[in-house]
Structure formats: structure tokens, C-alpha cells
Amino acid sequence: MKKMLPEVFKGYDKPAERLAVHQRIYFSDGTYKGTQYIPTALGNAVYNHLKRRGWLAPQSTTGAKEG
Numbered sequence: 134m135k136k137m138l139p140e141v142f143k144g145y146d147k148p149a150e151r152l153a154v155h156q157r158i159y160f161s162d163g164t165y166k167g168t169q170y171i172p173t174a175l176g177n178a179v180y181n182h183l184k185r186r187g188w189l190a191p192q193s194t195t196g197a198k199e200g
Contacts, residue, residue, distance in 0.1 A: 153171060155168050156171060
């Protein structure tokens with residue numbers, strides 16, 4: 134999907150940021166922990182549409198592997 138975004142959002146430097154913005158996360162001691170992606174309203178709408186069509190499996194909220 135990320136490869137298709139430049140065609141959808143022509144002229145936009147970072148098309149993935151139309152669907153989610155990133156935020157760097159740090160531990161309390163100041164060391165880098167990782168990146169959190171926060172969906173935009175458009176990103177949520179796209180996700181819900183793809184999920185309704187059955188193109189995406191629902192994500193687990195516990196983080197545990199199913200099965």
C-alpha cells in the first residue's frame with residue numbers, strides 16, 4: 134500500500150503521513166524506544182473501509198498471538 138500512496142497523493146513529500154503521523158518514543162532515561170504511528174482521520178477511515186471489505190484482518194488488542 135505504501136508504494137501506491139505517491140500516486141494517490143501526488144506532490145506530497147511524505148504521503149504515508151496523510152494516513153498516520155509518527156511520534157518518537159523515549160524511555161524515562163532518555164534512550165530511544167521506538168516510533169509510534171498515530172492514525173489520522175483519513176487513516177482511520179481507510180483502515181475501517183479495508184477491514185469492512187475483508188482486506189485486513191482485525192488486529193488483536195492484547196498483543197498475544199491467536200491460535
